[in-house]
Amino acid sequence: MTSSVAAQSKRSAAKSQRKIPTLALVAPSVIVLVLWMVVPLAMAVWYSFQRYNLLVPDNRGFAGLRNFTFILTDPSLWISIGTTLILVVSVLAITISLGTLLAVLFNQDFPGRGVARVLAISPFFVMPTVSALIWKNMLMHPANGLFAQITQRLGLGAIDWFADFPLLSIIIIVSWEWLPFALLILLTAIQSLDTDQLEAARMDGAKSFSLFRFVVLPHLSRAIAVVAMIETIFFLTIFAEIFVTTGGGPGLATTNLAYYIYLKALLEFDVGGASAGGLIAVVLANLVAIFLIRSVAQNLDS
Amino acid sequence: MANTQKRSSWLIGLLAWLVACILFFPIFWMFITSFKTEVAAVATPPQLFFTPTLENYIDVQARADYFNYAWNSVIISLGATVFALLLAIPAAYAMAFFPTKRTKSTLLWMLSTKMLPSVGVLVPIYILGRESGLLDTRIGLIVIYTLINLPIVVWMIYSFFKEVPKEILEADRMDGATTYQEVAYVLLPLALPGIASTALLSVILSWNEAFWSLNLTTFDAAPLTAFIASFSSPQGLFWAKLSAASTLAIAPILLFGWFSQKQLVRGLTFGAVK
Numbered sequence: 001m002t003s004s005v006a007a008q009s010k011r012s013a014a015k016s017q018r019k020i021p022t023l024a025l026v027a028p029s030v031i032v033l034v035l036w037m038v039v040p041l042a043m044a045v046w047y048s049f050q051r052y053n054l055l056v057p058d059n060r061g062f063a064g065l066r067n068f069t070f071i072l073t074d075p076s077l078w079i080s081i082g083t084t085l086i087l088v089v090s091v092l093a094i095t096i097s098l099g100t101l102l103a104v105l106f107n108q109d110f111p112g113r114g115v116a117r118v119l120a121i122s123p124f125f126v127m128p129t130v131s132a133l134i135w136k137n138m139l140m141h142p143a144n145g146l147f148a149q150i151t152q153r154l155g156l157g158a159i160d161w162f163a164d165f166p167l168l169s170i171i172i173i174v175s176w177e178w179l180p181f182a183l184l185i186l187l188t189a190i191q192s193l194d195t196d197q198l199e200a201a202r203m204d205g206a207k208s209f210s211l212f213r214f215v216v217l218p219h220l221s222r223a224i225a226v227v228a229m230i231e232t233i234f235f236l237t238i239f240a241e242i243f244v245t246t247g248g249g250p251g252l253a254t255t256n257l258a259y260y261i262y263l264k265a266l267l268e269f270d271v272g273g274a275s276a277g278g279l280i281a282v283v284l285a286n287l288v289a290i291f292l293i294r295s296v297a298q299n300l301d302s
Numbered sequence: 303m304a305n306t307q308k309r310s311s312w313l314i315g316l317l318a319w320l321v322a323c324i325l326f327f328p329i330f331w332m333f334i335t336s337f338k339t340e341v342a343a344v345a346t347p348p349q350l351f352f353t354p355t356l357e358n359y360i361d362v363q364a365r366a367d368y369f370n371y372a373w374n375s376v377i378i379s380l381g382a383t384v385f386a387l388l389l390a391i392p393a394a395y396a397m398a399f400f401p402t403k404r405t406k407s408t409l410l411w412m413l414s415t416k417m418l419p420s421v422g423v424l425v426p427i428y429i430l431g432r433e434s435g436l437l438d439t440r441i442g443l444i445v446i447y448t449l450i451n452l453p454i455v456v457w458m459i460y461s462f463f464k465e466v467p468k469e470i471l472e473a474d475r476m477d478g479a480t481t482y483q484e485v486a487y488v489l490l491p492l493a494l495p496g497i498a499s500t501a502l503l504s505v506i507l508s509w510n511e512a513f514w515s516l517n518l519t520t521f522d523a524a525p526l527t528a529f530i531a532s533f534s535s536p537q538g539l540f541w542a543k544l545s546a547a548s549t550l551a552i553a554p555i556l557l558f559g560w561f562s563q564k565q566l567v568r569g570l571t572f573g574a575v576k
Binding site: 040 | 312314392397399400448449453526551555
């Protein structure tokens, strides 16, 4: 495999006038990433075939496929996979649709536009742990949170967000963090839209909606693909928001795959089981990755 | 006609400001809560006007040395960014100007390592860290953050290099420039805005990373994410102090983000949106 890479780089170096040690330049990045992937993964594979619980350290040995059968038949695993998908898809839908609308809005001319934009994108810079704490303690808290106080004032009673709508609460928090990101990217994309083109379409009598639908939206498709790709990478592994607010509960309501493995590893001290779960997560993430990266990469090429 | 247009633009401004205020409100609320007394912080109805106090900040600093954590955050974020750039720039240069058949799949593969769920390899990494003595050291976190951010950094710099017209480099080559001169005096200056925005994103992502920092540090190398966690666990009731700590933790990166947002956009879009 290495020799074919070398042969290829030799061929392409011959094509350009300059001889560049392509392989030597790319190798450091590739090697450290391979190590970063392969070493822990190999260890995870090793542990996943072991009976190894930190609470009973003496009882170690070869476990065969027992960790995998145990994890794969655990209904919690499948619930957490479902939760992961719901989280990813709904936050993507919210941030991209609202982000597009807000990008159009913030592209209009109005007084103080610069300041308003900076305020709107600020949540993106806030640490996930801090965002989660703000929402948990100051906004969604059932007794003293601002939301509860407002709904009580309106005579609706207090809503215990994390008990009654746990997953929705997480979706709201994550959306708040990432909507500014979508807005930021899409706004820049809109700004690169040719104003002459818009003007011409308007002259031809295009209504605002069809202008948006047939001129603005196609122009944004590439930026939307970029947003979707970056967001999916981060949404697949949402952790801090769940860790700080619900701890995966109540029950399994907000346990995504990342949190499920964390529970296995650090609360049940089941190194073997956690490693098996980790490997399953890796396989799933790669399935999503292949699907997603291929489709986005095509979009980026054109 | 002109009148209705004026009114609609006034409405648009109002709507946009309303949205901006709603999005910013949680941060604003945290900020003002940090100047309240603990009693005022949980008062019903919530107080918008109150006598501000600095006692929360004094308490926070007395309980946990903010500057120790902040300094760790700065060193770790900058260190990881520098290392990632050093690894990524040569790779991106080779891939952008001397592509092979494998370049595209190498890039995609790199990006796919980002999808690896950290928890999946937490146990092995923890054990490796313990064995190598890198647990709870700045260098340990720098290594991990470098690796986490490397795929995005390579990808971004690759797309910025792609934007540099090949003709400029070729003309330079005709004039007899060495590879070093070509890279140092032509390519890097041209791609500098892109490299800067890549660095900004890498700093922000490292600063806010909370999974590895919480699981691999205890005190010596603990960054601000751990500082916040130390205030959040049992004493959920001290909201004013928590707000002060949170404000301190996000203030540097928020200001940094405000000043650099224009740069940042170029980086975030991988050069796809010009």
